[in-house]
Amino acid sequence: MKGDYNKAGFETRAIHAGQPADPQTGAVSVPIYQTSTYAQEEVGKHKGYEYSRTHNPTRTALELCVASLEGGENAHALAFASGLGAETTLLLSLRSGDHVLLSDDVYGGTYRLFAKVLSQYGIQFDLADLTDLERAAGKMRTTTKLVWLETPTNPWLKVIDIASVAEMAHNAGSLLVVDNTFASPYLQRPLEFGADVVLHSSTKYLGGHSDAVGGLLVMRDKELRDRIAFFQNAAGAVPGPFDSWLIMRGIKTLPIRMRAHQENALAIGHFLEQHPKVEQVMYPGLPSHPQHELAKKQMNGFGGMLSFITKGGEAEARAIVARTKIFTLAESLGGVESLIEYPGAMTHASLAGSPIEMNPALVRLSVGIESTEDLLHDLEQALG
Template sequence: MSAHSFETLAIHAGQEPDPTTGAVVPPLHLSSTFKQDGVGGLRGGYEYARSGNPTRTALEECLAALEGGSRAFAFASGLAAEDTLLRSVARPGAHVLLPGDAYGGSYRLIAGVLSNWGITHTSVDLADLDAVRAAIRPETAVVWCETPTNPLLGIADIAALAGIAHDAGALLVVDNTFASPYLQQPLTLGADVVVHSTTKYVGGHSDVVGGALVVNDQTLAEKIGYHQNAVGAVAGPFDSWLTLRGIKTLAVRMERHCDNAERIVEVLSSNPAIEKILYPGLPDHPGHEVAAKQMRRFGGMVGIHLRGGIDTALAVVAKTKIFTLAESLGGVESLIEHPGKMTHQSVAGSPLEVPDDLVRLSVGIENVDDLIGDLLQALE
């Protein structure tokens, strides 16, 4: 189905009607094991659900199609996907180059867990290509990219980073969670691996936790597949089914997320309580031109620096009524949070520490006038 449009792939890739019943929705296969027709005689290639499950296969085929990849792997969480990937491609003594404002969970995994395994890391502004080149070491195995970054909405040039990483013999890994495959397809720009927390925009309904890796290279796919089975942090069948159901509306949801975010940014830009708005769609955003080149639209995530510092920021997040004070992002409902004390508390005191005047919005798909009114009353 690779020749079809994104919207069609989201509904049909990996999701052919059930051959036995004709059901148009892929069945939920809850079995932990599968009958063999003699020793080694597998029906459809399935033997044990950690190694493979038909519902998970449907999700993986759909994700691969949406990202323009050849293989996808679904995991129990985004961090499970990241851990499995890094154990697949890095060895003790390897070096990982991180964004200067990486997601706190990714930083904690690499700095707090994999460092005990001998993995080192350096943080650098990925928008500064000279700084990236200078930070590369002979032992650099991975350049880890987020674009847009979480939570400062920084933009990195994926194609340029791919060239730098490949010249150094390293892999470029792009966390595409903030953009979703609808807005951005890093593999087509030269990335080696795409990472998703499918909990976010891909699932889209704040009711399932999951992660994914997508690749094109067959050798890399075999490594990841081996480690996915060996480590075992796989997506369960019901989680896979829920995520696949969410994917069907990804395109229409992303359009509404973007519409609402753009309106909110426009209205709030002149609000006296706000020091600065972080949004790649703003012409004065330092990554605006790169984002316009590699993204379909600019997304539904907005960062706000508030005058008055942390006290004002905490007061604002406590006053909203439609924006729910909660971690996570990318669901149909709007969320608000204080990264410094919530999602990014794990980087406090590190070079990646988040400004304490920052509030992060995950703009949902509610009526935009209702969302604007809610934010304005909270900012009063």
């Protein structure tokens, strides 16, 4: 098995795939190749690297590792400077007049990219509830090139049937893009259900320590990978070697972190469901979740993200996020530390005035891996 880890278990691949010992020194950890350019023996004759915008050995190791985790030996990954950098580069493959069917529950930055940026260049999009495929199919066009979804969604934690949406997309000649940031490849692998492109903000669970920003695209089709790689190099939204190394280091502990995240999130979900000040809890691990059975079928666990609606409306929601002591009031998610936020004025502020504007009573939690009891006590005091 030495050197070929694609048949190994997930935990083994997270540590070893794409990361052999350095042949020059024997270093076990992939070196940080902090270089912008590479010596050539003669014009066009080199060791596979010319310029670090195009390729960098540290970045290559990250891409090989994530490709293995998402799809095995037949998958191809490309790393980017941010999740939105990955999205933008993928969308450079579209042309004016092309159409995207976009899930009606997406990260605010994704909606902003479509509504405020790409629309200026003739890229059209419609919003659809992709848990209702009969109605969603009615919004497909002959010009629909991509169907775009998150599952679980941000911030409502809806779970969408990837295989069914893939069938709908492919029947119409479209590609399916799945943002897998909330689940991570440890809990869900969309390529196995028919997705064409998997997207990650690697800033989140893959990095896992709130110390690096990055994005990733994973594809099974090499022709598509090569096309997007051209745009990656041409547009240049690539990560530096140190961020690539930090995210790769984070991935090594992804399995044990995800198990701890979801253990805490499930305990908090049960606590909040019983609290008199909470109207509704959105967490796929709860039997009350409308897609709980689908989550059990499609995922290997339920993750660390949870949202809830307070009975006291906006004032109460804002008061709760201001009162926590262990949960840090901050944007982002997926780190070892627990975060709390008010989406309507933070991560999803760009949805204000749109058809998918945030409920003013919504609070989102990124549940970390601290002591379960400490997290429960913190929420208990914050809720009063």
